[in-house]
Amino acid sequence: MKFNCFKDPDPESGPPVSRTGCIFCDVTRDKGFDVVYEDTELVAFRDRWPRAAGHLLVIPRMHIGTVSDLRAEHAGLVTRMKERGIALAPGATKLGFHIPPFSSVHHLHLHVFTPPFTALGRVMYPVHSRGQGKGWSWFVSADQAIAILQNGHRIRLGASKP
Numbered sequence: 001m002k003f004n005c006f007k008d009p010d011p012e013s014g015p016p017v018s019r020t021g022c023i024f025c026d027v028t029r030d031k032g033f034d035v036v037y038e039d040t041e042l043v044a045f046r047d048r049w050p051r052a053a054g055h056l057l058v059i060p061r062m063h064i065g066t067v068s069d070l071r072a073e074h075a076g077l078v079t080r081m082k083e084r085g086i087a088l089a090p091g092a093t094k095l096g097f098h099i100p101p102f103s104s105v106h107h108l109h110l111h112v113f114t115p116p117f118t119a120l121g122r123v124m125y126p127v128h129s130r131g132q133g134k135g136w137s138w139f140v141s142a143d144q145a146i147a148i149l150q151n152g153h154r155i156r157l158g159a160s161k162p
């Protein structure tokens with residue numbers, strides 16, 4: 001089983017897949033996931049295809065599609081995901097999300113990277129800024145995502161509204 005976000009992009013940016021068949025709705029050690037943390041709201045595990053010395057994914061237990069499905073009310077959840085990532089990986093330098101169609105698993109997952117990055121890891125997660133917001137990129141940092149949601153906007157490939 002693989003869930004690499006970049007190698008196997010979903011060509012469709014349509015509605016998120018149903019719970020049925022969503023591998024991230026059932027993240028347990030029994031299923032082979034390297035779970036490093038879990039509570040009632042969040043689960044964290046090591047990415048099977050690490051692109052950095054440390055590469056964790058933090059996900060909500062509840063099925064939420066992708067960052068494109070997030071609304072203002074999710075800003076708190078994203079903040080808790082970010083804080084959990086930092087707590088688990090104090091040396092992390094980059095935390096963020098792929099934006100459809102560049103996310104192969106349509107269950108919200110925060111990437112948490114602790115350097116050094118692999119060669120691929122250096123190019124797969126570009127964070128671009130424009131002014132206070134997000135520039136054009138298929139990857140959005142957790143801080144950018146939180147700011148966009150708090151401003152009442154949706155997260156897209158393009159630059160965020162100021």
Ligand SMILES: [Zn+2]
Binds near residue numbers: 097098103109
């Ligand atoms: Zn991803």
Ligand SMILES: [Zn+2]
Binds near residue numbers: 024025064
């Ligand atoms: Zn799911």
